[in-house]
Amino acid sequence: MTTTENDTNAAGLPAPEIRPRSVVGRLPRYTAGKPPAVIEGLQSYKLSSNENHFPPLPAVLEAISSGQEINRYPDPLSTALRTELSSFLDVPAEDIVTGGGSLGVLNQLLATFAGQDESGVQDQVVYPWRSFEAYPISVGLSGAESIQVPLREDGTHDLDAMAAAVTERTRVILLCTPNNPTGPALTAAQVESFLASVPSDVIVVIDEAYEDFVRDPEAVNGIDMYRRHPNVVVLRTFSKGAGLAGLRVGYSVSHPAVTQHLRVAAVPFAVSQLAETAAVVSLRHHGELVERIQGLVQERSRVVEGLRELGWQIPEAQGNFVWLALGENTPEFAVLAEQQALAVRAFGTEGVRVTIGEEEANTRFLALCATYTKGPGVS
Structure with missing residues (x-):
């Protein structure tokens, strides 16, 4: 352990040189x-x-203003929210895993399925670039290798190039639709064709953080794809359309073969009681x-x-x-x-x-x- 010359802490003692994992120095800053x-x-x-410049709905603000049990831990499974989402989306509650925003859910998924094998060989995660700024950070922290595939000139995913980038080390593929920051959405036909071109044991994440704003009738609906493809995982959030960015609540939808492992890596108590209540009331006032x-x-x-x-x-x-x-x-x-x-x-x-x-x-x-x-x- 070494110290830097004249580097001392508040007590006047020499400060040790604390080193993070080597990957941290190579990661971009969010x-x-x-x-x-x-x-x-x-x-x-x-x-x-x-951000959604509108505040949460009045019913939401009223519901969370009366919260009296924040001294207690929240339900780690977010049962009330998963039950409400099950009815809203017409999917089994067991297929839903919640987390701290869609990014928190993504981090849980990468921690579960992408990293390094026992001999230290890195898994690979394929995603478009430029896309969501946190992707390379999350992939790097998981221990996996980022495989960035440049967007087309019109800001859309180059799905052919993404499929060609898949190797035997690919564990996860990220599709961001609409793509942040460029804006285009993938169509259902494009995603169906893409899924047919990649191995069925590779997880394909359809990140739909902005799905509330999509109006293209041909745009993909992640839930439809999840119903037809066991390797599809859908990410959604209440941060954008519902205006709950400050409460951090998102969720994934996937089949039991995926969720049984996701629950192991899910961060306990990631969704607070206030966030869960706000999300439930938002769903009940969806109109x-x-x-x-x-x-x-x-x-x-x-x-x-x-x-x-x-x-x-x-x-x-x-x-x-x-x-x-x-x-x-x-x-x-x-x-x-x-x-x-x-x-x-x-x-x-x-x-x-x-x-x-x-x-x-x-x-x-x-x-x-x-x-x-x-x-x-x-x-």
């Missing part, structure tokens, strides 16, 4: 969406984290949620149409966000947005993701795009 800058005379808006979500979808349509009228070329938007493939102009655009009290999510020199937010925020975003001459397709 970057959360920044809050908006405060600009005098302008209302600030956060469009950087794909009200649909009305709110439809309002966001209509705003998305207004933004997309506005961008295209300005000559901007953007991918199909099926989530609650739009993608601007700005390349090297990405940092510049993000700064200009910040000067307009709009926080957007910049990805290096690849592009900018902008969440569909309040009407005034969306209008201000379109006004910025109208004055910006370097947008994709703008001449």
Whole structure:
């Protein structure tokens, strides 16, 4: 054990050099969406984290405000929520495993099925890139090897290339639909063809964090695929459509051959009582949620149409966000947005993701795009 010269702790004692696992130093850092800058005379808006700007439903707020038993551990199996989901989705409750958001559920799945064998050989996880920023972090921490397959130019999955990337070491494949941050959704026909082209003993995860916002009639429905394919695992969350991002509750749906192992790796008490109650009440008031979500979808349509009228070329938007493939102009655009009290999510020199937010925020975003001459397709 070594110490760094002049490196001491609060007690004045030499501080040991604490080393993490070697993989940690190779992992990218997760970057959360920044809050908006405060600009005098302008209302600030956060469009950087794909949050639902509506608060939870009134019935949800009322239900969780009366919670009196937070001194007790929650039900580790989230029985009430799984029972409600079973009825809502028409699937067996035994096929549902809950977790701390869809990311928490994904981490449980990777911990169960992807890592290293007893001789230290890494399993492989195939996924599209760019996609959800946490994928390489989660895969790396599981001990597995990331196999990133570049998206097509239109922001869609290159499913042929993903199938070709599968090897005898592939244990899990991730499909993100709609893809975050680019926006397109996979169709049912595409996923059916893909499933037919990969080994049936490889788990195929259909990550549907944004499924509430999908309006393409040909888009895949993960639950339909799970019913037909024993190796499909569906991930969903209450963070987006239901507006419960701060409570962290998600779930997977898969067949018993998968769930029997997932339950072993599931984090105990990952879903709090408040989160479970909020999710159950949200399901019981789903009609009200649909009305709110439809309002966001209509705003998305207004933004997309506005961008295209300005000559901007953007991918199909099926989530609650739009993608601007700005390349090297990405940092510049993000700064200009910040000067307009709009926080957007910049990805290096690849592009900018902008969440569909309040009407005034969306209008201000379109006004910025109208004055910006370097947008994709703008001449």
